[in-house]
Amino acid sequence: xxxxxxxxxxxxxxxxxxxxxxxxxxxxxxxGIVNLGAEGMMLVAAIAGFAAAVHTGSPWVGLxxxxxxxxxxxxxxxxxxxxxxxxxxxxxLALSLFGTGFSAFIxxxxxxxxxxxxxxxxxxxxxxxxxxGPALFRQHAMVYxxxxxxxxxxxxLYRSRAGLVLRAVGESPxxxxxxxxxVRRIRLLxxxxxxxxxGISGAYISTVYTPLWxxxxxxxxxxxxxxxxxxxxxxxxxxxxxxxLFGGVTMLQFHLQGEGVQISSxxxxxxxxxxxxxxxxxxxxxxxxxRVNMPAxxxxxxxxxx
Amino acid sequence: MxxxxxxxxxxxxxxxxxxxxxxxxxxxxxxxxxxxxxxxxLRGLQAFFVEPxxxxxxxxxxxxxxxxxxxxxxxxxxxxxxNVWNIGAEGQFIFGAIFASGVAMMAGKDxxxxxxxxILLAGVLGGMLWAGIVAFLRDKANASEILVSLMxxxxxxxxxxxxxxxxxxxxxxxxxxxxxNFLAVxxxxxxxxxxxxxxxxxxxxxxxxxxxxxxxxxxAGYQLxxxxxxxxxxxxxxxxxxKALWTALLLSGxxxxxxxxxxxxxxxxxxTPHVPAGYGFAAIIVAFVGRLxxxxxxxxxxxxxMFYIGGELAQSRLGLPKSLTGVFQGLLLFTLLAxxxxxxxxxxxxxxxxxxxxx
Numbered sequence: 001x002x003x004x005x006x007x008x009x010x011x012x013x014x015x016x017x018x019x020x021x022x023x024x025x026x027x028x029x030x031x032g033i034v035n036l037g038a039e040g041m042m043l044v045a046a047i048a049g050f051a052a053a054v055h056t057g058s059p060w061v062g063l064x065x066x067x068x069x070x071x072x073x074x075x076x077x078x079x080x081x082x083x084x085x086x087x088x089x090x091x092x093l094a095l096s097l098f099g100t101g102f103s104a105f106i107x108x109x110x111x112x113x114x115x116x117x118x119x120x121x122x123x124x125x126x127x128x129x130x131x132x133g134p135a136l137f138r139q140h141a142m143v144y145x146x147x148x149x150x151x152x153x154x155x156x157l158y159r160s161r162a163g164l165v166l167r168a169v170g171e172s173p174x175x176x177x178x179x180x181x182x183v184r185r186i187r188l189l190x191x192x193x194x195x196x197x198x199g200i201s202g203a204y205i206s207t208v209y210t211p212l213w214x215x216x217x218x219x220x221x222x223x224x225x226x227x228x229x230x231x232x233x234x235x236x237x238x239x240x241x242x243x244x245l246f247g248g249v250t251m252l253q254f255h256l257q258g259e260g261v262q263i264s265s266x267x268x269x270x271x272x273x274x275x276x277x278x279x280x281x282x283x284x285x286x287x288x289x290x291r292v293n294m295p296a297x298x299x300x301x302x303x304x305x306x
Numbered sequence: 307m308x309x310x311x312x313x314x315x316x317x318x319x320x321x322x323x324x325x326x327x328x329x330x331x332x333x334x335x336x337x338x339x340x341x342x343x344x345x346x347x348l349r350g351l352q353a354f355f356v357e358p359x360x361x362x363x364x365x366x367x368x369x370x371x372x373x374x375x376x377x378x379x380x381x382x383x384x385x386x387x388x389n390v391w392n393i394g395a396e397g398q399f400i401f402g403a404i405f406a407s408g409v410a411m412m413a414g415k416d417x418x419x420x421x422x423x424x425i426l427l428a429g430v431l432g433g434m435l436w437a438g439i440v441a442f443l444r445d446k447a448n449a450s451e452i453l454v455s456l457m458x459x460x461x462x463x464x465x466x467x468x469x470x471x472x473x474x475x476x477x478x479x480x481x482x483x484x485x486x487n488f489l490a491v492x493x494x495x496x497x498x499x500x501x502x503x504x505x506x507x508x509x510x511x512x513x514x515x516x517x518x519x520x521x522x523x524x525x526a527g528y529q530l531x532x533x534x535x536x537x538x539x540x541x542x543x544x545x546x547x548x549k550a551l552w553t554a555l556l557l558s559g560x561x562x563x564x565x566x567x568x569x570x571x572x573x574x575x576x577x578t579p580h581v582p583a584g585y586g587f588a589a590i591i592v593a594f595v596g597r598l599x600x601x602x603x604x605x606x607x608x609x610x611x612m613f614y615i616g617g618e619l620a621q622s623r624l625g626l627p628k629s630l631t632g633v634f635q636g637l638l639l640f641t642l643l644a645x646x647x648x649x650x651x652x653x654x655x656x657x658x659x660x661x662x663x664x665x
Contacts (some may be wrong), residue, residue: 040589043539046523080640084647089391090594091450094639097587099633108627215629220460227453266468273460280454281447290448303310 015247021225025196031190036092039100039222042202049203070199077189115211170295173302233293328642334571354616371611378589381558389534396586397462402563405432433563473542506568
């Protein structure tokens with residue numbers, strides 16, 4: 001039974017990694033912009049965060065550095081896409097390809113470094129409850145921050161004026177522009193917040209989740225986060241649930257390997273990627289459902305006053 | 307402040323100049339990067355742009371690296387022109403290599419040299435199969451081809467590693483994850499003794515001509531591109547977007563698979579976990595820098611291949627990480643996309659108060 005509690009704990013932790021990136025991409029896409037650069041931003045943030053944590057000894061500084069790196073790269077992407085009107089898919093792809101190379105390039109001198117393992121928070125009383133304590137209340141603070149962020153984001157999108165403006169910009173930039181909202185600046189801000197959250201996710205991987213730097217260590221989590229926004233039809237709570245689902249699949253794979261199940265490790269490693277495809281197929285089958293929920297101007301360029 | 311003004315029609319001159327401008331900016335950033343790292347920028351530039359072309363042998367090596375990029379990028383150009391975002395060519399490349407290796411390992415001592423044809427066809431089939439899954443899921447379930455093709459890269463990578471760690475592992479390979487060395491009879495014929503470059507280069511050049519004919523002189527190619535440029539017009543004309551999807555994906559998958567087969571049965575001569583070398587991703591850049599035009603792609607494939615060789619040289623001569631290649635490749639695509647803005651827009655300097663009044 002204890003092993004099961006640990007599996008739940010590990011699932012929440014693995015899900016948290018994807019949740020930050022996916023929530024960031026959700027904000028990003030709600031503004032009408034698709035950023036395929038998530039994987040690249042996460043990789044650069046992973047090495048930036050790791051390096052910062054190595055030099056300062058603080059994983060929090062690492063997470064901050066990751067957020068900054070993600071936001072900066074997202075700003076470059078945003079300027080190209082929003083002001084120079086470049087193709088969103090191609091530009092995002094360029095960001096991912098660049099980030100993969102760049103992170104490997106600057107990361108090479110950190111491959112020997114190690115960060116200390118972080119003991120999880122031990123919340124008094126709650127953490128001592130049998131089963132529920134080890135499963136839910138002995139986690140890194142970021143796990144709880146992800147949940148708080150999800151609630152805050154849902155409130156922001158559906159209950160605040162600023163959230164309404166953001167959604168308007170994603171649905172119909174022409175109308176928002178006509179009403180006098182600075183569409184391009186709002187989009188840039190959304191893209192940068194998205195980049196910062198992808199950055200936090202990348203830095204979380206390299207400073208807390210597996211505290212070391214390996215080339216390409218994000219291993220497709222950025223792409224999975226992108227798939228999650230579709231899967232969740234651009235709703236925060238569903239994004240979080242989806243992230244835990246994928247965390248569960250990832251952890252199940254390690255769990256099965258640990259239990260000595262006679263399946264080759266490669267086939268198990270495939271599971272999260274296969275699960276992503278399966279879920280994507282199941283969700284996308286209902287085209288109208290996607291169309292109703294998708295920000296109407298997603299991926300379409302908007303160029304005012306030309 | 308600077309303001310973009312829409313040109314009445316796209317500038318032809320700029321569409322040729324923009325890749326050159328992008329290259330110039332990338333080189334400039336490279337020079338700054340070398341200087342920042344305390345390396346002689348001239349030696350750096352030499353490694354990337356002089357050494358790869360300074361001898362016949364160097365040129366054949368350049369051509370050898372350019373071949374897979376050229377093949378894959380040709381297929382991707384068709385995809386991108388028809389607005390199908392296949393970015394999983396890397397996975398299709400891996401599957402081509404796997405299928406080709408499967409055939410290559412069947413060779414015995416009496417096998418005819420014709421087996422090479424079977425190896426190449428198997429590669430094409432493998433790539434088509436892997437891209438076919440993407441087409442099928444997009445067609446039947448409307449699943450994003452971007453995400454599915456990418457996820458399949460990771461899956462293909464795991465299939466490859468399953469095979470070389472498991473059933474296909476060379477029993478006499480000192481436990482290394484690799485297959486047996488393929489028999490000499492399966493080796494892709496070389497163009498000349500003493501060089502590694504093989505007939506793959508000729509196949510690639512023939513494909514350039516074929517793709518040019520297909521894109522610009524065939525009705526099918528025309529239909530495909532209309533679908534990409536103006537889906538509504540294509541529907542009105544009765545052009546099937548399903549057909550375009552399948553054609554583009556099978557074509558590009560087949561080309562990536564062919565490249566994988568040429569690599570596995572060519573310079574590698576066996577299957578190892580190092581078969582995926584990022585050609586599938588680099589070819590995306592090759593396709594864009596080559597303006598999605600078969601002839602342009604020849605030039606950009608050579609350029610990208612210089613980046614690969616330059617990166618290796620920068621590692622051995624200047625002690626820089628090999629991943630410098632990826633940095634420059636990514637930068638080139640970035641700057642190209644930015645420079646492409648000049649094709650559709652004119653940059654004008656507008657005084658601030660004037661814009662304020664206009665707004």
